[in-house]
Amino acid sequence: xxxxxxxxxxxxxxxxxxxxxxxxxxxxxxxxxxxxxxxxxxxxxxxxxxxxxxxxxxxxxxxxxxxxxxxxxxxxxxxxxxxxxxxxxxxxxxxxxxxxxxxxxxxxxxxxxx
Amino acid sequence: xxxxxxxxxxxxxxxxxxxxxxxxxxxxxxxxxxxxxxxxxxxxxxxxxxxxxxxxxxxxxxxxxxxxxxxxxxxxxxxxxxxxxxxxxxxxxxxxxxxxxxxxxxxxxxxxxxx
Numbered sequence: 596x597x598x599x600x601x602x603x604x605x606x607x608x609x610x611x612x613x614x615x616x617x618x619x620x621x622x623x624x625x626x627x628x629x630x631x632x633x634x635x636x637x638x639x640x641x642x643x644x645x646x647x648x649x650x651x652x653x654x655x656x657x658x659x660x661x662x663x664x665x666x667x668x669x670x671x672x673x674x675x676x677x678x679x680x681x682x683x684x685x686x687x688x689x690x691x692x693x694x695x696x697x698x699x700x701x702x703x704x705x706x707x708x709x
Numbered sequence: 710x711x712x713x714x715x716x717x718x719x720x721x722x723x724x725x726x727x728x729x730x731x732x733x734x735x736x737x738x739x740x741x742x743x744x745x746x747x748x749x750x751x752x753x754x755x756x757x758x759x760x761x762x763x764x765x766x767x768x769x770x771x772x773x774x775x776x777x778x779x780x781x782x783x784x785x786x787x788x789x790x791x792x793x794x795x796x797x798x799x800x801x802x803x804x805x806x807x808x809x810x811x812x813x814x815x816x817x818x819x820x821x822x823x824x
Contacts, residue, residue, distance in 0.1 A: 599752075628812070635718065637799060637816035645809070685753070695741040695760055695803050695810050700753040 597622040599701035601686050607707045614673040616704050618686030626689040627669035628698065629653075629661065631682040638685065644669055676708045711736035711804040715815035722790055723823050730785040730818050732800035739805040742783040744774055747797045747817075756798070759783065770794070792824045 602617035620627065625646050630638040630653075640653030642661040650661050658680060662670040669688075673680055683705050687698040716731040734740065744756040757768025764776040774785045783800060798818045803810035 630814075635816060637715075638814040640812075687753075689812075695805075697743050697745075697755045697758055698812060700745075702752045 597624070597688065597699040599686055599688050599699050601684075601701040601704050603704050604702060605705050605707075607709060608673075608676050609709055610676060610678060612673075612676045614676050614706070614708075616671040616673075616684055616686075616706070618669045618671070618701055619667050620669075620688040620699070621667065622688070622690075622699075623666065624688040624699075625666070625691040627663065628687040628689070629659075629669065629671045630685045630687065631655070632685055632703070633682055641671065678708050680706065681708045682706060711740075711802055711811070711813050713800055713802050713813050713815040715798075715800050715818050717818045718816065719819045719821075721821045721823065724792055725789050726822075728785070728787040728790050728794070728820070730798055730800075730820075732783045732785065732815060733781050734783070734800075734802045734804075734813075735781065736802065736804045741803040741810065742774075742776060743801040743803070744768065744772070744783075744785050745799045745801060747799070749796065753799065756785070790820075790822050792822050794820060795822045796820060 598621045600619045628643040629641045644650045644663040647666050660672045683703050685703045686701040689698045712735045714733045742759040745753045746756045747753045759766045759776045767773045800815040
């Protein structure tokens with residue numbers, strides 16, 4: 596069974612801080628995704644990565660960056676955190692780019708920016 | 710770009726009531742369709758999926774969904790809900806574009822089932 600692990604369930608940071616959210620998957624999946632989940636807005640795609648060192652912007656990339664140095668790890672970076680980035684962040688993986696297979700999700704990180 | 714529309718944002722039912730959650734998508738090409746469920750405090754997990762073949766697909770926990778291509782719809786149904794079905798439900802579409810499947814999610818439907 597695929598395991599997607601996000602480093603923190605809850606995180607509190609201050610405005611202006613640089614914030615790192617980490618995600619690791621253990622099934623050698625090529626694709627990884629970062630979403631934010633807000634009430635009434637569903638899941639919105641921030642960034643995704645088809646493979647190591649590759650990244651693509653999603654629907655709401657502003658204020659975020661990502662890093663994929665190793666296949667199993669996909670990091671989301673908030674360059675200078677702001678209060679409107681308070682949200683639930685979900686990481687997901689999928690076996691490969693040309694796959695119609697479903698995604699596997701982590702438990703989420705609830706991030707509060709004060 | 711494709712979009713996914715879930716018509717019901719909040720649904721409240723009593724146990725044993727029947728459930729139908731609507732999902733429509735806007736994309737004319739090849740699609741794969743999913744319903745995910747998120748129980749309180751848990752991660753999103755796959756409920757069911759449609760790739761091809763029989764448009765009526767069955768998933769876990771007695772859920773089923775019907776793909777109607779002419780209506781661009783993939784509605785989720787359950788004949789008799791239980792208190793444990795209380796959760797948030799997301800419809801998702803993988804649309805084939807440029808050789809890749811790009812996932813798009815609906816806004817979700819919050820279901821509360823009263824015992």
